[in-house]
Amino acid sequence: MVDSLSDEEKGRIQDMARQMMSQNALKKDEEGEEEKEVSLAERLGLEETVFVDLPGKMQDALEAADDMEDYYEDDPEADFSAAALFYAKALLEACRHALYEPIKTTLAPKGFGPKACTTLAMYRDALNEDGIHALVDAGHGESAGWMELKALLAWMELQLQRAEYDVIAYPDLLVIKQKLLEEKGILRPLRMEA
Numbered sequence: 001m002v003d004s005l006s007d008e009e010k011g012r013i014q015d016m017a018r019q020m021m022s023q024n025a026l027k028k029d030e031e032g033e034e035e036k037e038v039s040l041a042e043r044l045g046l047e048e049t050v051f052v053d054l055p056g057k058m059q060d061a062l063e064a065a066d067d068m069e070d071y072y073e074d075d076p077e078a079d080f081s082a083a084a085l086f087y088a089k090a091l092l093e094a095c096r097h098a099l100y101e102p103i104k105t106t107l108a109p110k111g112f113g114p115k116a117c118t119t120l121a122m123y124r125d126a127l128n129e130d131g132i133h134a135l136v137d138a139g140h141g142e143s144a145g146w147m148e149l150k151a152l153l154a155w156m157e158l159q160l161q162r163a164e165y166d167v168i169a170y171p172d173l174l175v176i177k178q179k180l181l182e183e184k185g186i187l188r189p190l191r192m193e194a
Helices: 007-034 039-044 048-053 055-071 081-098 100-106 120-126 129-137 143-165 170-182 185-191
Strands: none
Touching: 007 048, 007 170, 055 081, 055 170, 055 185, 081 120, 081 143, 081 170, 100 129, 120 143, 129 143, 143 170, 143 185, 170 185
């Protein structure tokens, strides 16, 4: 059948075949680019070296928060409370990792039990005016840093209450992410180590 075509027609068919092959090659290249996986650290807006240095439980909580966000991202009416919970858990793990020993030894707050039983509220309550002065006097950070941390802990507790009794909509989750990730609030407890 191809033998019966003129040279001009054969040339057009060959040109069409070349165009189709080059278009397929372009599509495969585009698909390959789309499939490039972005690391969790990049999705969270953290440097890879910073993320790798985070405590393991904190990394796990951040990954779970990211997974929950991905799971519900296509539903604008979804409740993102689970993601907010995991971001709060990551903040708690940062406090447990960096602040438990200085607060326990310097302040010895009443009811401040084993590390695994501490809560955001316990860390916030320990950071009253006298507690902050004692920590600063003991060489643990500066007063302004402790005040900022206390405000962040109180704010995150409010988000947890909203997650429990109300709904965390996607715009609310973006605010949580801004405070904890973009503004690096999640790292604040780790910076208080001295």
